[in-house]
Amino acid sequence: MDVTAALPLPASARRTRLRRGWRKVGFAISVAIIVSPAILVFLWMLSLSIKTEVESTAYPPVFIPDAPTLHNFVQVFAENSMGLYFWNSIVVSGLATLVALVVGIPAGYGIARAQAHKLTVLILIARMTPALSYLIPLFTVFQLLGLNNTLTALVITHLVITVPIVVYIMAGHFETLPKELEEAALIDGGSVWTAFRYVALPLARPGIIVGTILAFIFSWNNFVFGAVLAGRATRTLPAAVYNVLTFEQLAWGPLAAAALVVTVPVLLLTIVIQK
Amino acid sequence: MAAVAHPGFLARRHRSYYLFIAPALIVIGAVIIFPWLFTVWMSLFDWTIGSVAHFVGLANYVGLATNQRFIESIVHTFYFTALAVVVPLILGLVAALIFHREFPFRGLLRGIFTMPMMATPVAVALVWTMMFHPQQGVLNYLLSLVGLPASLWVYSPTWVIPSLVLVEIWHWTPLVMLIILGGLAALPTEPYESARLDGASEWQLFRYITLPLIAPFLVVAAVIRTIDALKAFDTIYVISQGGPGTASETINLYLYLQAFAFYNVGNASAVVVVFFAIILALALLLLYVRQRARWT
Numbered sequence: 001m002d003v004t005a006a007l008p009l010p011a012s013a014r015r016t017r018l019r020r021g022w023r024k025v026g027f028a029i030s031v032a033i034i035v036s037p038a039i040l041v042f043l044w045m046l047s048l049s050i051k052t053e054v055e056s057t058a059y060p061p062v063f064i065p066d067a068p069t070l071h072n073f074v075q076v077f078a079e080n081s082m083g084l085y086f087w088n089s090i091v092v093s094g095l096a097t098l099v100a101l102v103v104g105i106p107a108g109y110g111i112a113r114a115q116a117h118k119l120t121v122l123i124l125i126a127r128m129t130p131a132l133s134y135l136i137p138l139f140t141v142f143q144l145l146g147l148n149n150t151l152t153a154l155v156i157t158h159l160v161i162t163v164p165i166v167v168y169i170m171a172g173h174f175e176t177l178p179k180e181l182e183e184a185a186l187i188d189g190g191s192v193w194t195a196f197r198y199v200a201l202p203l204a205r206p207g208i209i210v211g212t213i214l215a216f217i218f219s220w221n222n223f224v225f226g227a228v229l230a231g232r233a234t235r236t237l238p239a240a241v242y243n244v245l246t247f248e249q250l251a252w253g254p255l256a257a258a259a260l261v262v263t264v265p266v267l268l269l270t271i272v273i274q275k
Numbered sequence: 276m277a278a279v280a281h282p283g284f285l286a287r288r289h290r291s292y293y294l295f296i297a298p299a300l301i302v303i304g305a306v307i308i309f310p311w312l313f314t315v316w317m318s319l320f321d322w323t324i325g326s327v328a329h330f331v332g333l334a335n336y337v338g339l340a341t342n343q344r345f346i347e348s349i350v351h352t353f354y355f356t357a358l359a360v361v362v363p364l365i366l367g368l369v370a371a372l373i374f375h376r377e378f379p380f381r382g383l384l385r386g387i388f389t390m391p392m393m394a395t396p397v398a399v400a401l402v403w404t405m406m407f408h409p410q411q412g413v414l415n416y417l418l419s420l421v422g423l424p425a426s427l428w429v430y431s432p433t434w435v436i437p438s439l440v441l442v443e444i445w446h447w448t449p450l451v452m453l454i455i456l457g458g459l460a461a462l463p464t465e466p467y468e469s470a471r472l473d474g475a476s477e478w479q480l481f482r483y484i485t486l487p488l489i490a491p492f493l494v495v496a497a498v499i500r501t502i503d504a505l506k507a508f509d510t511i512y513v514i515s516q517g518g519p520g521t522a523s524e525t526i527n528l529y530l531y532l533q534a535f536a537f538y539n540v541g542n543a544s545a546v547v548v549v550f551f552a553i554i555l556a557l558a559l560l561l562l563y564v565r566q567r568a569r570w571t
Contacts, residue, residue: 031378034370035388037445042390044413045402061413103298110295119296126307128554130506130527133547134306136534137313143324159306167299192291221395223509228535238397242513245401252405259398270393274386 045263048256049073056252072257076244080254082261084233085240089262091151092226092236093219096158100166100215105208108170109196113179120171123164131224134160139228149231157225162215169214173207174200213273217266237262314551318544325538335545344521345546348529351436352505355525358440359447359504364497366444367451372481374452375459389449396446400513403442404429407514429515432522439523442510447503451496458492459485502557505550526550 048056050068076082111119138157139148147153181203182195190198226239235243241258244251318335322328339345374385391399406414407428415425428438466484475483508527511517517524517532530550534543 027373027376027378031373031384034366034373035384038388038391038449041399041402041406041445042394044406045398048402048405057411059411059416061411061416099302103302106295107299110292114289114292114296116292116296119300122303125555126303128502128506128557129307129311129551130508130530130547130554132508132527132530132534133314133551134310136540136543136547137310137317138306139535140313140317140324140540156306159302163299163302163306186288192288192295196295217393221397223395223397224512224531238395238509241395241401242397245404245513255401255405259395259401262395263398266393266395267390270390271386 045256045260048252049260051253053251053253056256072253073261076254076258076261080240080244080258082237082240082258085235085237086261088151088154088230088234088240089220089237092154092158093216095155096162096219097166097212097215099155099159100162101208101212104163104166104211105170105201105204106196107167108172109174109200109204111167111171112174112177113182120168123168126160126164127168131160131222135225135228142229148229149234151234153229154225154234154236157229158219158222161218161222165215165218166211169211170204170207173204173211177203210273213269217269220262220266311551314544314547317540318548320541322541323538324540328541331541335542336549338542339545339549344524345526345529347521348524348526351523352525352527355436355440355443355507355511355523356501356504358437359443359507360497360500362440362444363448363451363500364493366448367496368455368493370448370452371455371459372485374456389453391446392449394446396509397513399442399446400510403445403510404514407438429523430519432519435515435519435523439511439514442514443504443507446510447500451500454496454499455489455492458489462488498557498560502554505554505557 047063047065049072050070051062051065052067052069052071055062055065107119110116134157138153138160142148142150142153177200182199185195185199186192221238222236223238223242226236227242230236230239241262244255244258317328319330319332320328321331321334370388374381374388406412407430409415409425409427409430412428414428418425426434429435462485467480470480470484506527507525508531511523511525511528512531515523517528526546527550530543530546533539533546
């Protein structure tokens with residue numbers, strides 16, 4: 001009895017340490033639970049894309065293929081002209097982003113310095129309108145001009161995505177830049193253009209990089225514009241990937257390979273942006 | 276303030292700032308404002324591409340008010356939106372609380388967690404289409420591992436919308452997490468210290484300090500999520516095409532069919548205007564909330 005009475009302090013200390021240990025394990029498990037859906041879906045996509053047709057439709061499912069193959073990738077590039085569609089996507093998203101930068105960077109600067117906040121409201125509303133709402137009028141006009149099924153029509157339509165993003169990000173970014181340096185340039189007799197070109201623009205590089213990457217990603221990911229406006233030869237990658245589904249209902253390997261081809265560039269850009 | 280002394284100088288400067296904005300305004304006018312006006316105008320016509328347009332006034336809107344299929348699509352949209360807002364909000368809050376703590380590999384794990392939100396929606400939809408497959412899909416296999424009966428997923432009229440929401444949750448919870456994480460990062464430390472001294476439990480700290488302080492961020496996440504869920508198109512179109520039957524046909528899907536399967540531009544434009552009114556109301560709510568929460 002004396003012995004047990006002498007021990008309560010170390011015992012309770014051990015108990016709290018134990019409880020803290022359990023808490024740590026519980027926390028690790030909750031981290032695993034919350035992260036695993038993200039990683040598992042991508043791994044499943046990868047697994048499907050490097051499996052043979054037999055393995056990819058096997059039941060119970062094969063998680064790690066016995067004989068990984070690149071055959072599915074070869075097939076989508078050879079039979080579904082993925083190379084052409086990849087190039088189409090680069091041209092459309094690249095040009096739409098470029099035009100957005102040319103008009104959007106000065107506009108963001110003008111909005112920030114003239115305090116023209118009504119324009120940001122316009123841009124917010126534009127961002128919130130469903131893409132299909134723009135598509136009907138533009139489709140009708142392109143029909144009249146004979147521009148349907150051309151890359152030009154796609155580039156113009158993708159401006160709906162890229163211009164608001166660039167203007168919005170640049171306006172926000174220029175507002176965080178100090179005005180004093182530009183004021184100094186103006187007092188020294190420089191024009192507003194000189195202040196913008198030689199003072200504000202070099203300082204805005206981080207904002208420009210973020211704006212460029214986000215505009216490119218959102219344009220790259222867009223499906224419905226390509227699906228409606230493009231012809232067989234002018235499809236963008238997401239529309240082309242969807243067509244792999246409709247033509248080969250249960251060819252899971254090529255489907256997963258195509259899905260991976262369209263997603264990987266975006267994930268790489270995301271890693272760049274996080275750095 | 277010194278500029279007040281030179282009002283002409285300031286006005287000239289302001290005019291040149293508008294020159295900076297002009298090119299973007301021209302582009303926005305052509306690809307955004309023109310389609311808005313065109314849509315409102317076309318909604319007053321009975322016009323199918325390839326035929327002659329007839330002015331019909333508000334007949335398209337009257338037709339929509341009694342169109343059973345359109346009204347059902349609104350119901351589907353709201354059902355989908357409610358689920359696709361509430362669940363990501365709760366999960367995003369939990370995830371944000373987890374990622375707010377310090378632990379090994381936090382940056383890497385957060386990067387992995389946010390990957391889905393950047394992935395191309397069509398690619399995501401295709402992978403989920405394969406996972407939902409009732410016979411060979413991996414989801415039914417996982418259900419069988421834990422002893423649950425197989426589900427028809429998107430092939431069942433009852434389960435199609437919850438299944439599509441599952442994709443939406445996977446895709447967009449990271450965005451909610453990032454918004455709330457931003458709120459958590461801005462929290463002051465003093466209230467916690469004094470509350471701990473008063474012997475408050477972890478739950479009380481969360482309930483009475485954290486939650487009220489991050490409430491503005493939760494509201495912003497909720498509104499952004501509401502708008503995105505209303506706009507959802509790619510995943511629904513790829514996975515279920517509004518089916519089986521019309522069980523998962525949302526406003527956007529109905530709109531797509533009217534416009535690009537039936538080329539019924541007049542009617543589709545009226546759908547756009549009604550849809551736009553719903554979204555605009557929420558956009559104004561977002562701005563109102565932003566102002567109140569001073570969120571930037």
